[in-house]
Amino acid sequence: MNEEITRQQQELASLIDRHTPNSGKHDTAISSLKLFRYQGEKQPIYSVYDPALCIVAQGAKMVMLGQECYDYNPASYLVASVNLPITGQIIQASHQHPYLSLQLNFSTDQIVDIIKASHSEWGDKEDLGRGLLVSQTSQSLLDAVLRLVRLLDSDRHIPALAPLVIREILYWILQDEQGGASIRQFAVAGSHAERIAKVISFINRNFAKPLRMDELAKVASMSPSSLHFHFKEVTAMSPLQYQKQLRLQEARRLLLLDIPEAANAGFQVGYESPSQFSREYARMFGLPPLSDIKQLRESLAE
Structure with missing residues (x-):
């Protein structure tokens, strides 16, 4: 790692540190940009990622997708x-050196627009790959990210400049052989990845309803067997496993909102059997619903 990248990482950490006075997630004046600060190692965090770029300025994090593990730190x-x-x-944080990171959400339309404008020789076909990827951070990428975060110190410039800098950030991701291929595959109309993205969107809108493979295959314009194969290539899990994670994460959110009975949360996300809901909930989160929520509230209150 060269000295300039080290300097950029240190400045980025300093900026995030200044804009995150306490632990947790912080929204910013740039709607697609969020900053994060955590003082120490935390319990597992369950969430659904939107399309986004995530950069760690200080510390390290591990992400599990299905059974696959992705580690990333300031070098990636x-x-x-x-x-x-x-x-x-x-997996790496302390009170003296807190975990500091950012997340920049983006849309497929933004990617398509950049691809059309760049006239680069990116083919119409992309090999199908995971929808999650870790790659090495570059000096050009960090330079653009720094300019975006610096705009938080001058709100009046954000409306005019932030869209331009975000476009540049996405451009540098597309220039990266690994990161670019991972994003581009979903921007190619009619590609396997683009059709799987439609199925993912459909499941997210209808996760509480029974999952019918023939219906999903129709959405994807694929055979059920082809859909199952390509869906797993992108998400590292089957459509049923994907739906189950969505259901259980939403049930946990409902329980935190004081839904009176755990079974009611299960019914709301599509479970017909309270015992099945409790069993699958405990398998994912380590404890039965009410015990897990009690422990989670206690940890959040610390």
Whole structure:
């Protein structure tokens, strides 16, 4: 790692530190940009990633997609190209050196626009790959990211300049052989990845309803067997496993909102059997619903 990248990482950490006075997620004046600060190692965090670029300025994080593990730190970045249910855990942080990171959400339309404008020789076909990828951070990428975060110190310039800098950031991701291929595959109309993205969107809108493979295959314009294969290539899980993670994460959110009975949360996300809901919930989160929520509230209150 060269000295300039080290300097850029240190400045980025300083900027995020200044704009995150306490632990947790911080929205910013740039709607697609979020900053994060955590003082120490935390319990696993369950969430659904939107398409986003994630950069760690200080510390390190581990993300689980299905059974696959992705580690990233200031030397690398993570990009999610589609909505993916993940398990994240901060693996390096302390009160003296807190975990500091940012997340920049983007849309497929932004990617398509850049591809059309760049006239680069990116083919119409892309090999199907994971919708989540970790790649090495470059000096050009960090330079653009720094200019975006610096805009938080001058709000009046954000409306005019932030869209231009975000476009540049996405351009540098597309220039990266690994990160670019991961994003581009979903921007190619009619590609396997683009059709799987439609299925992912459909499941996210209808996760509480029974999953019918023939219906999903129709959405994707694929055979059920082809859909199952390509869906797993992108998400590292089957459509049923994907739906289950969405259901259980939403049930956990409902329980935190004081839904009176765990079974009611299960019914709301599509479970017909309270015992099945409790069993699958405990398998994912480590404890039965009410015990897990009690422990989670206690940890959040610390």
